[in-house]
Amino acid sequence: MDPLILSRIQFAANISFHILFPSITIALGWVLLFFKWRYNRTGDTAWMRAYFTWVKIFALSFAMGVVSGITMSFQFGTNWPGYMETVGNIAGPLLAYEVLTAFFLEAVFLGIMLFGFSRVSNGVHTLATFLVAFGTTLSAFWILALNSWMQTPTGFEMRDGVAHAVDWWAIVFNPSFPYRLIHMLLASGLTVSFLIAGFSALRFLAGDRSDSMWRALRTGVFAGAILIPVQIFVGDQHGLNTLEHQPQKVAAMEANWETRANVPLVLFAIPDEKARENRFELAIPNGASLILRHSTDGIVPGLNDYPGNHPPVFPVFWGFRIMVGVGVMMLVVSWTAGFFLWRRQTLPKPLALLMVPMALSGWVAVLAGWYTTEIGRQPWLVTGVLKTADAVGPVAGGQVAFTLAVYLVLYAVLLLAYLSVLYYLAMKAAKDGDTSPLPAVLDTPLSQPAQN
Template identity: 50%
Template sequence: MLLDPLILSRIQFAFVVAFHIVFPAFTVGLASYIALLEGLYLARRDERYLRASKFWLRIFAVSFGMGVVSGIVMPFQFGTNWAAFSDKVANVVGPLLAYEGLTAFFLEAGFLGVLLFGRERVPPWAHFGAAVLVAAGTLFSSFWILAFNSWMQTPAGYVVEAGRFVPADFSAVIFNPSFPYRLTHTVSAFYVTTGFVVLGVAAHHLARGRHRDTALLMARMAVFFLAVMTPLQIALGDAHGLNTLAHQPAKVAAMEGLWETSAPAPSVLFAIPDQAEQTNRLKVSIPRLASLYLTHTWSGEVRGLKSFPREDQPPVAPVFFAFRIMVGIGTTMLAVAWWGAYLAWRGRLETSPVFLRVAQWMLPSGFIAVLAGWTVTEVGRQPWTVYGLLRTADSVSPSLSTADVGLSLAAYLLVYAVVYAAAGYYLVKLVRHGPADAPPAGASARPARPLSAAVLPVDAEASRGD
């Protein structure tokens, strides 16, 4: 493979996005979870909810900061590496990014300070309100970013003037054909990802007999939530797949590894796709099954990749294998969620060492599934940036050289290695420290330290010279 500016720019953007998306995949759900904990504490005055909220708020602060820092890097590449794309689509997608900043980032930035540092300074209802508004900000951000991405996948509401896309109906730009499916499927995936992180962390402490009351509360909340949300997320994924079949049939053919148009269509469980020969090696398949879950009939027709010109076919192998990783993890998540809910219902959640071990292993599963799903979505759209209208090869900045992009990619690799290692180290320390323990019976609870003292690497008491 020739490492020309186009290939290197794609690698660089994929690298930056992959390292960024893991933080929204966590903080979107975590912000809502913190808002729920704050609301339950306000309503019930149960100290377990307060301890859990304080614990996750520390982790949220670091994760949110990393998400902002890594997210700022991406728009710069639209000017440096993808200037041709920016020139052609700016009139359509520029307002979407602007609305994301105005409605989401300002909301998050405005109330995050109250959430992090205002517990001792504002009434409890105001602190809860700040948590709700920060959670709303993360959802607004998802709304606008996914509207942008969905328009690239299923463009609508535009006209072309002098080679540039211009909005003709901005509501159609936002609510393009794939947007409702992509939004619900992605946000629910973020919630499931957060749920398994919460479950894994709680299981870590339960397995070691630490912070039992708070950890058990978190684990029970997580398994009952996941028992409902995981099958819902799978159902939303099925609806998204039907929409993709209608609007991006080449992507579905790559996901399924189908080269021939078939009615009924088999489901290829495993194969090694050979794009050069337009066939599969070592194929294992089940007759008719793809027709059932793609068209919801036993004899529905599914187009094969050979019905598309070779130059319009996406790279099959990464899409094919990423789809199976996503589906395999989703199925495992469902089994673990229902297993945990059964144990919690029987009152045996904290006494099952096998489940607690499995729950810890599942902690990163949501991130892997999200990255696999992102690979299916973005690689499956190739060779287009705006599907069917603007090719990726025509979107790269014309004046780039291989040396330019190679140098910037090397700089990204170096900086991200340092920054992510430091953030990961600190997050692991926070997780291992765990939530605060309940005070002994009959002892007066010591006033909670402000979150600033917990988040910042400074001991507030030592800094006063006590």
């Protein structure tokens, strides 16, 4: 059992489970703030009922993200000691900034947001919601700054095999960071939009016609319909940036073997790395050249220019296509649902049934995109600086295999439990409708503090 492969799978399993929850909390905090702002503006308690439903899901997701993040961070020392030994002078401070700014901000004000409805004024509670939402975005800022630096490292110098920072501005705002940050924030927005829409569609199918359900449903559908075209544009710009700085990754995404002009857009293929060709290829003539170079005769880099220094083609090629395919589904479903909600003020049952599984479509797209990004960096852990094989620790393959099995079982149980709670909350909300009691703060004027 190869410790390198097992360690990579174990870290992939940990980060795959972990990223599910920040992909929700990053955007959900802002949705909660929107619900609260709408209540403050209109006095309509349906907005606060939507807030109370989704703040529970935020709290659960936040807790799951924190626990899985701690587990993941341990592996820097147990499985990948070479990483911190080589680039710890850069990775360490960026991770510390995330904890000292974003995590503390979230942790301090999360309690007020969750339990302060009847203990602080409405204005303070709204401020707490804003600070928690800001904290989740600030957390994404620091984590993506580090991850982007690993993809396109700048602002450092090597001394005796160790990276030392010489320009922190260049390190944080490295060439791929702005694209990666915006792409991830939009991905979180889409994840939450479809989660809210699917959750609300489940309530709709259970017979719930409450105002709070309609408020949440419309928010999710219309937010998704707006964000997905923006994400398509940003994704295109991100792809052009990747072409400039990581051409071998783009070559793997397109399964293009030879550097040439008039490269087709491969829709379906089974890449064969041994034969250096694609089997069962279905392609659109000149499509890749048009997308990547904005010209049908544009030259696209080929994998054969990077012998032994390009990522595995199959997972990168298919990860990218799954991400794009899910994005197209999001576009069709959100615009269709938006049409019915705008014109007919209701949903056809078949469309509602489709929207329920689409509640998890954001997770699928995020994971597919994350695999494309991270596998596409191989064989490098930090591009041009540290190879993955040089960072793995001296841990026996059997030990890694055992802990990997434990992680997989634990994560499967936790994920099932998480989804079960979401289903329970949806059914409870559908049953209660707009009849459940509200906290005392709602019985006081918006500008006045509530009494215990």
